[in-house]
Amino acid sequence: MSIAIEKVWKSFGGVPAVKGVSLPVPSGELVALLGPSGSGKTTLLRVIAGLERPDSGRVFFDGEEATFRAVRERKVGFVFQHYALFRHLTVFDNIAFGLAVKPRKVRPGKREIAEKVNALLKLIQLEQMADRYPAQLSGGQRQRVALARALAVEPRVLLLDEPFGALDARVRQELRRWLRRLHDDLKITSVFVTHDQEEALEVADRIVVMNEGEIEQEGTPLEVYDHPATPFVFDFLGKVNLFRGRASHGRFPAGEPPVPGLLPSLKLPKLCPASFRDVDIEHQPVDDRAVPAKVSFLLPVGPLVRVELVFDGFDSSLELDLPRDTADRLALRVGDVVFALPKQVESVTGDYQI
């Protein structure tokens, strides 16, 4: 089922949380609402679910207006960050809940319910845990039960609010891939909220980046990552080193890194931030674009070595992760002078505060 949101506003106690957001979600897509806390992403999700009523604006399901439809009539599956499992019910009864509360006329029989719940238990790989209570499960298991519970009623839309936010890194990775595969199998229109850009990039078909109640950018993960539309998206997506300088004719002033491929508008002298996505480091200048820099900090982190470089005349430093073997080959030490060659430089115009 497709979802369309039209100019939705919602404020709490006079403070706007969502400011006139419009967003189409095509049928069968897995969309990530990405943004920092307080960006209005959860509020938007709750508006779709019907758990919040928008101050103005409309919500459409499959082209039909659903703005004032009751929550229980929307047939949405909602997965909460902290699972919201019924702790007085066993895993089995939790999953069966949505079926057991159906009106008598449409309620499936006991055996049918059991078959369905068992199939879902198999899907979430928790067949052994049917008789346990939520308190006896790990976080990852609880979240899988919550998902199965939401799926049991065959929702037309699946909404997930920071579904992996409360889990540790490893479980989170595992569940992410599992969710992606699940979505590929079920093809159910899904919207999930996250503040973790990596999660959004890895799982979603499309990413909607939100900030302060507004949409900053939407597109496929690659589009959003490769062509960030605003400084905010730039800053928020992944490890980005921002350099702020006054660009002139496509170049930063003398002694500063030249910036190839800038937008034409940037040729005018103006303040603009630019970022280095990937930087090669060598001991010798291999290219006339290479910039001398000093190694100010080194820290091995697992298979990577985090290197911090400082440039003369720049207030910000450059932080990058080198593969361990590259770092070993270069035999870097703090205080070394090296040459940094940016492989890709992005620049952003806009009302960027400096």
Add this chain to the structure above:
Amino acid sequence: MGVTSGRRSVLPGFGPTLGFTVFYLSLVVLIPLSALFLKSASLTWSELVAAVTSPRVVASYRVTFGCALLAAMVNGVCGVLVAWVLVRYRFPGRKVVDALVDLPFALPTAVAGITLSSIYASNGCLGRHLERWGIEVAFKPLGIMVAMVFIGLPFVVRTVQPVLEDLDQELEEAACCLGAGRFDTFRRVLLPLILPATITGFALAFARAVGEYGSIIFIAGNMPMVSEITPLLIVTKLEQYDYAGATAIATVMLAVSFLLLLSINLLQRWSRRFSS
């Protein structure tokens, strides 16, 4: 590390605190109670049986425990309702209502008894109208129940209130998303979660009602076989210097109360079986 050291808790002070607990419980509870048993043991077995099974005494058990049970049930339902309103809704005067709930705790029981009997008496402001419909409250077992409901109310409200406050709103939202209506949400989600606290409140209100004396004797009328409560019977025996007889009845009361509270505790353990 000695031979006896088993699993040691990280929290220090188990020995001294357990010692103090046992000492304190002995001093405050066990020693007076054992004195009670000792005193009643001065009767021979047949005397004891005769003292605690005379028709008047048996009738008083029925009145006391029966009314206390009914009153605790009424409080169990109405107390949950009051707690629900206080927690769930914001309305002017909520703080006042909240404070009113504690009043039965603070009021001297005799004052409560006199007040209740004056308004429920056949010339009282409430009793007058009730009598027209043929309902007599004062000086009847119903009056005893009214007094017991009055003094037991805060127990249920105060035990259920914090549990209701702690309930996660997401649980109701989850139930709602799964298609449950308001009634199903209450019956299948909220009620099971507040049930353990309700049972605790019920047990406390019941225990309080069984032991209540001050307020009841004013409103009960104290007619033997009809509206005479066991505590009053004990006092009557004491006034007649029948100490052994009084303690014998007290022992029975104690044993029955203990058994009832124990079974309520078991019931409660069952009701919270899910929290391991």
